[in-house]
Each structure stands twice: as structure tokens, then as C-alpha cells.
Amino acid sequence: MSISRASLQKIPLSYASCSIGCGPKDTLPRRLEAISAAGFTAIELSFPDILDHGLQITGQPISPIDYPKIIPIAEDIRKLCDSHGLSIMMLQPFSNLEGWVKGSMDREQAFARASGWMEIMNVVGTDLLQVGATDTPEPKISCERETIIADLRLLSELLAKRNYRLAYENWCWSTHAPSWKAVWEIVKAVDRPNCGLCLDTFQTAGSEWGDPTTKSGLIEDVPQAELRKRFDASMDELATTVPAEKIYLLQISDAYKVSPPLEDKTIDGLRPRGRWSHDYRPMPYDGGYLPIEDVARAVLKTGFRGWFSMEIFDSGPKGDGKKYEMVSFAKQAMDSMQRFLASCATD
Template sequence: MDKLQLAVPTSSLGKPEGGHTIEAILQAAAAHGIRGIEVCYEGILSHAIRRANSSKTPSEDDMLNAAKDIQQQCQNLGLDIFVLQPFAFYEGLTDPDAHRSAVQRWAHWLELADALKCDIIQMPSNFQLSGTTGNMDRVIADMVEIADMALAVTPPVRIAYEAVAWGTHFDIWEQSWEVAKRVNRPNFGLCLDTYHIAARVWADPETLDGKLANGEQALEESMRRLVKDVDLDKVYMLQLSDAERLSSPLLEGHPLYVQGQKSRMTWSRNARLFPCEEQYGGHLPILQVTKAVVNELGYRSWISMETFSRHLWEKDVELPTKMAKRAAESYSKVWRELEWDKL
């Protein structure tokens, strides 16, 4: 695809725990002009459980059948599934049994991607607090193993690796790009996310103003490097997301504080927003990041509007519709602000 189109992850329009079904989420997306879908594993899992009318853990066949049904729903609604996500907790595992188990899980995910008829699996950098190594040779070997597995299936599957802002060993895009270069496989590239980039380089939820002291300069330099160094063909997906400016530092005593969890992860899980939602407290310079990737680097594919929020668990039957409307409105604002009609 060589043009910008609106997409959304299923998890950004509702949560199974809130009673939001995959049917409601997909219908809400279609009704608001969203055409691209990132299917989240939790959506397949909850759909498989509902289809079986059982609380038991679904079998792999149950999961594959649920994925096929989701694909059929999307086809009926005119939606394109382009990503399955997130394949987490993989690279750098130090326990050989844990690694073997993760590779077996990957084989199942390749089958799920085939059932969904999508060719990208998104992978966040590992953020386990223990049991991992950041040794680059080990990480590269791990990534080559699954990249080669993904090349061997028909059709081949691409891996979009994302450095999350709370990653244990890899938390900035430069590190994920170094991994991609060293893996050196035609199906291994990047997922770039405006939240993870800005939250790590520009922001600090543990400070009163929510910012790093040298954030503006650091982000500007980071974006110059991105435009100069990254191979556009290796940018497989782009997610746009902002976050609320908190009223007080995210430290012990804050209502959202979670002991033992990195503050940027806590912030992400509870207070992410769609772009240009200043009315809800959005304050990250995500347009600066988006401009670098789209206007300057030249990215032309799905623009995925991603959010995580404590509100997504609310038992509100209208929530998927409300969130889809917000995603579409946010996308329109970004389009106008960055003058994408002139690209």
C-alpha cells in the first residue's frame, strides 16, 4: 500500500473485561470509516472463549477457528486485517526451556496470522524484570530464528519490532533499528510508535511538569537521526498515540502508582490518548514524531490510532462506538495539522 489510511488496534476500542465483544468493536470501526485493523491476541482469546461457551483455556484449534471467524467478519465489513499483536516476552530469554516454549508459541502465532490473512506480527521489546539478557549476539540469534520461521511459511510473515519505553534492555528506537540491521532478514523491520518515542526521549511522568529537562533538544536530535538513518522499507507500521499530562508525579502515593512497575508502563496502561486530544490532557509532541516519519522519511501505509486507558474497561455498551469516533476525529486533526493532502 502506498497511501495513508486509517487503522486501529482492536484493544483501543474496548476490552473483553468490559463486555466489549469483537463484533461490536469491528462494527464500530467500520461505521466510522476505519479500514485497517490490528487484531490483538486478547480479542481472539475472548472470542474463542465465547464461541465455546466455556471458561476453559481454548485449544489451539479453538483459537484458529476464532481467528478465521474474525477474518470473515472483517471481510464482510470491508475491513483489512494487517497486523496481529503483540507477540511479547521473547528475545533474550536466559532459560532454554522458556526459549523453546516461546518458539513453540511463535509457531502458533504464525498459524493465527495465516488464519487472519495478515502478514505482520508486531513484537514489543522484552520488558520482563528478570530472566532476560541484553547481549546483542544472543538477541540477534533469537530474532533470526523466528524471522527464518516466518520466511518459511506461505505467505511469508513480517516481524515489526518495537522498542517500548519501558523495555528491559531496548527502550529507544535506535536500539530496535540496530537489532533490525543486524538481523538482516527481508521480513524483519520496525514498528514506530509516537508514544514510546516521545515518552522515553521527551517525557518523564515522575516529574512535576511531566518532562525531561533536555527533552526538546533530545527529541529534535532523535528525529533528525531517524530521518537520516532509517531505511523506509524497514518501517512496517506506524502507531500514533499521546498521553495525559498527570496532575502530580507518578510516584508512590499517586492513585495510578504500581509498585515494581516502571512509571512509563503504568502511564501507558492507564492514560494513553489518541493524538490531538488536548481536551483530555494530551501533551506529548507526537505531531513532531509523526511529521518526521510521514512527511520527512516518507512513510505511506496504515496510520494506526492506538490508545490504552483505564476507561476501556468500563462496562459501557456504547464505548466501542465512542472510541471509534474519537479515533476518526483524531486522525482527521492529524491530517489537517500535518497537511497530508499536500503530500
């Protein structure tokens, strides 16, 4: 399928609220102002941003499960977004839902948390919940396919009662579903009309092309020519097998090649690709090296023309922090997004 420039001009553009700002003075109201001024029309609302905003306006930390206190804060954020002409496209990132032992306290708490987040979705006016493929290691969770499917099917059914949708995302360090194909196979098996995909240029290329623990920054267990062949085949498969209507959004970011490479071990509960994701993700054309345009073209070849959302975690090439002025940074992100879209056209 060709990708026309005209069709790309219709794509709505969002920005993840958690992926801008480099210090405590960059409060959520200031971030929303910068995002709006740059021309984005929506945000992905990050749950930690709700808690941080609550601390800012009340002077007191708020427990992540104290929903009677969280709800008024979420209402205030919706009003702030309205004042800047921003909709709230999605609430994120819900993690570690699936795979807990049935009847366990962990599973009960996961679904209780889902109920609380649905109340937040109601007050902020979004119908979309992002769920990341769990990164809790075995044996704490089961990677048994039927357990994973049953949990996501139950969540889909709970969301459907409110006409909400579930956007399931592959995190490239996930315990059981690090690739786009792994989450797509699960979504197909869940088989619910409100369960689809949150795809991500970094997560896809970061699981099938890049590796932050190698000097080359690439997966090195196969020759590079074979790696390219496999990656191209994977993108062709994505383009030809995933229905456009089962893709709910595409998140956009690149990655720095880490030098020296990250240690190949878990640190502070995060695997190497998890640490890579948290700190080494610039916007397109700002120092990254992953084949992110290839990922976006594959998604667009399905016919998808929904949300493109900038989600970057840029702590600089060394991961030790990056200082910038938010208004100019957000405008740079919009310029980057427009360049990225133009580069994806094939006409």
C-alpha cells in the same frame, strides 16, 4: 523531505482491536462494527481479543496455548472482519521472545508460542507479527546484544518460510530497547529483509521526552532546553537514517500528564512507563501533551506512507476508567486521525 497533503491522503488507516470499548458489553463484534462504521479499513488484531471472543461464543475460557481451540475462533474473527470490510493488518502483541537462556524452558516456550501464532496468522490472513522489545528484567533474560539479535534473526527466518514479516517495536519501559534508535540498531543487525519496525508516537516520545514519575511530566535529568534539543536531534536522525521500507507501520496515541505522578517503582510487574502505557494514552487532541506530531513528521520525512494505526488505551486522566459510546468514540478517533494527518503536512 517535504510532506505534502496529497501524499497523506493515500495513507491507509487501521485501528487496534484492543483499544476501544469500556466494558464487557463492548464485545469484539460490536467493536469491529464501530471501527468499520468510522471508516477505518483494517485492524491490528489483539491476541487477548481472540481469547475473549472465544469465551463469548463458547462460554468457556480458552488456554492461550490451546491452538486447536484458538484456530476456529480466529477463523470466526476473520469472517466477522470480512463482513465489515476490514482486513487484519497485524497480529499483536507478541512479547518476551528474545534474550532467554539458550536451551531453557522459557526460550522453548517462547518459540513454541511463535509457531502457534503463525498458525493464527495463516487463518486470519495477515503477514505481519508485532514483537515488542522484551520487558522481562535481568537476570531472567540476557540483554547481551548478540543473544537478542540471534533470537530475532531466528524468528525472522521462521516467519520468512511463510512469507511473513516481523515488526519490532520499542516499548518505552523495555529492559533493553526502550527507544526507536535501540530497536533500529537491532533490526539493522538482524539484517533480514522481513524484519522491520513498528514505530509508535507514544513509545517514542514517552521514552525520550515524557516521564510519568515527575511533576512536570518531562524527563528532568537535563534542563528543558537541552531536552528539546536532544529530542529534535533524535527526530532528525530518525528522518534521515531509517529507510522507509524498513518501517511497517506507525501507531498513533498521545499520553496524559499524570497527576499526581506515578510512583517510581515496579507495581504488579509493570514499571512506571508500562503502567502509563496501559492506562493513560488518549487519542491525539484529547488531553495529551507529548510532541507526537514531531514523531509522525520524522517518520513521514523518511518517505514512509504505509499504515497509520490508532492504538489508544484511554482510562481517563486519572487512569480510573472512562465511559463512552463506541460508535461515536470510533468516529471521534477517525476525526482525530484526519486532523493529525493534516497537522503533519508541511506544504
